Amino acid sequence: MATPNVAIIGGGPSGLTLAKLLQRASIKCSVFEKDVDRHVKNRGGCLDLHADSGQLALKEAGLLEEFKRLARPEGETLRIFSPDGTVLMDESRGEPGRPGEFADRPEIDRAQLRDLILDSLEPGTVHFNSKLLKINTQENSKLTLVFADGREVTDFDLVVGADGAWSKVRPSISDTEPFYSGIAGLDCRISDVDAKHPELSAHVGQGMCLNLGSNKGLMCQRNGDGTVQLYAFARVPVDWFSTSGIDPTLPDARRKVVDALFPEYSDLQKSLVLDSDPDTVGRLLYMLPVGYQWPHNPRITLIGDAAHLMNPFAGVGVNVAMKDSLELAHAIIGEGVGQDSTPLSERLAKFEVDMWARAKKNAEATVMYQNLFFHERGGIAMVEHFAKRREEEQKYKSNEVKSS
Missing domain, CATH: 3.50.50.60 (FAD/NAD(P)-binding domain)
Known part of the structure; x- marks a missing residue:
């Protein structure tokens, strides 16, 4: 044929x-x-490739070993903070975090x-x-x-x-066309973060850092090129940028978005947006x-x-x-x-x-x-979800041992 x-x-x-x-x-x-x-x-954060999908495809393509040489296992860690700066979860310190299903997902730009x-x-x-x-x-x-x-x-x-x-x-x-998912906000980037903003670098860490409030969040991800990718997102109407009078392409968009959506956040967390590069992008997420x-x-x-x-x-x-x-x-x-x-x-x-x-x-x-x-209880809801999943995972493993 x-x-x-x-x-x-x-x-x-x-x-x-x-x-x-x-x-x-x-x-x-x-x-x-x-x-x-x-x-x-192309803007955007780095990507974590999973063993049973992304890595599997690269393996069959003969590219897995080269991927492993480029990937950053240290980028897998997750931190979660409340808007006042309280640490809710920090995998980088060896604390309990996500369940085992999140293992072996190294990051690559x-x-x-x-x-x-x-x-x-x-x-x-x-x-x-x-x-x-x-x-x-x-x-x-x-x-x-x-x-x-x-x-x-x-x-x-x-x-x-x-x-x-x-x-x-x-x-x-x-x-069929994509429809608005209810989530929008500002796409920001902090270049050369270690040299220019060491305090922000320390807050973000080597992986992903979520600063989650009620139906909103400052979501950060360390990239391998020395930048931090940041999304200042919230549940807002599809016309929020126009009705709020915020032009996301202008330098003052950072201050206006912080004032409108994140006034209760700590000064350090606000700096993630305010000290980011001026070339921001407005994002409406579709699905x-x-x-x-x-x-x-x-x-x-x-x-x-x-x-x-x-x-x-x-x-x-x-x-x-x-x-x-x-x-x-x-x-x-x-x-x-x-x-x-x-x-x-x-x-x-x-x-x-x-x-x-x-x-x-x-x-x-x-x-x-x-x-x-984007939960009304902020990051607490996510931490509780991970704790429940860890408990379920442990019970499953215990039952497997008993039945073997």
Whole structure:
């Protein structure tokens, strides 16, 4: 059976991982990325890759050992503070923290992960500055990609949308769009934090630092490049920026957001925002419906945020996306399902059903964690949740010992 010619829209972790896995199986593929080049800096915190998903995909791609050389196990620790600066939980001091399911999730900066996979691909695989407009079907049922600069690239057997929240591929198979999740705020960054703001560096620590109040939080994450990524988020209406008169792109946005949303926080915690770099970004967090599905199309499918956009509060997004890449690669290659006899369309349909189930489970967990991040009782609710999970985990282990 002839191998398909695959177009992958989106050069993030899921799209690049899929390309790498297909190339290892000698399947022709091209990646089309809207960024003008590989050096465009994408904001956002670092990523923790889980052993059963993100790391598993890298292992099959032959990149796990290089990932381990780049990753930061010290970045796994979590601290939680109340708005007055009281320490509610601090894993870095050896205190009880999250249950064992959170173990072995080392952090890596987004740019490092992207470069790791990108550099492993065959030259010419990724076509930058390629913003997709639409997908057309040819008379022979193959697909043509139409780009914003007027280019048309033809003769694809399968198009995979790995192009994120506002996917340009998704409208070809579904009219569902992301909706506002109720969470918004300011995306900040503190560069060269050790030298410029040692007191903030000490507060954040080497991993993640959550300063949680009632339905709000200052959520910080140490990156490997010497910066701290910070999100000053709260439950607010979708039009909050406009009704509050705050322009998030202006330097005074930091002070206005602190005054409006975080007046009860300690001076040190307020400094996380006030002393951050002036190039802030306003963020409204969107999500796709939990359990979202689409009518099967034998030539177009979705993975990652394009398929199941969810908020970052469970820390699973990139891992679910890379697991998508791994499972989709298996479906395209035909491993384990009779490559010579099972039509690609059937393998894709099974992949989608399995992905939908996996995504629904993770989306439900994400909603649960969002409600802990933005709880009326602040960080106390999250600490109590982790204590309950540790207790349940211990009981399960004890029962296993008794039954063995």
